Amino acid sequence: MSKTEKFEYRKIEVDNAICRRRFHIAFEDGQKPEALAAVDCPHCGVRLWEAENHPPVMLVREENLVKSPDGSNPLVYECKFALK
Numbered sequence: 001m002s003k004t005e006k007f008e009y010r011k012i013e014v015d016n017a018i019c020r021r022r023f024h025i026a027f028e029d030g031q032k033p034e035a036l037a038a039v040d041c042p043h044c045g046v047r048l049w050e051a052e053n054h055p056p057v058m059l060v061r062e063e064n065l066v067k068s069p070d071g072s073n074p075l076v077y078e079c080k081f082a083l084k
Contacts (some may be wrong), residue, residue: 006030012057014048015065016041018079023048024061031055046078 007030016025025039025048037057038050050056 008022011060011071012049014076015073016046016048016076016079017065018077019043020065020067022063023059023075024063025049025057027055027057029055034081041079044079046076049074 007028010027010029012025012027014022014025015021019041023039023041023082027037032055033053034056036050036052037054039048039057040046041048041061042062048059051057
């Protein structure tokens with residue numbers, strides 16, 4: 001990496017309206033891209049986010065949604081996680 005290259009931390013939030021969770025996905029801009037970068041729900045395996053030719057991503061945090069999603073974050077309307 002040359003002195004002019006910089007890694008920049010970026011975060012994406014994805015709301016799952018079905019299981020009422022918000023997922024925080026992070027990556028460092030400037031890393032070598034992967035053919036397919038993706039994050040799946042750790043509870044049910046539903047694909048939360050994906051992109052081709054993108055730096056590696058990881059799930060860094062999840063939280064319960066107290067209110068309904070306001071539409072400002074990408075939404076997922078699928079969940080195989082059954083609440084009992």
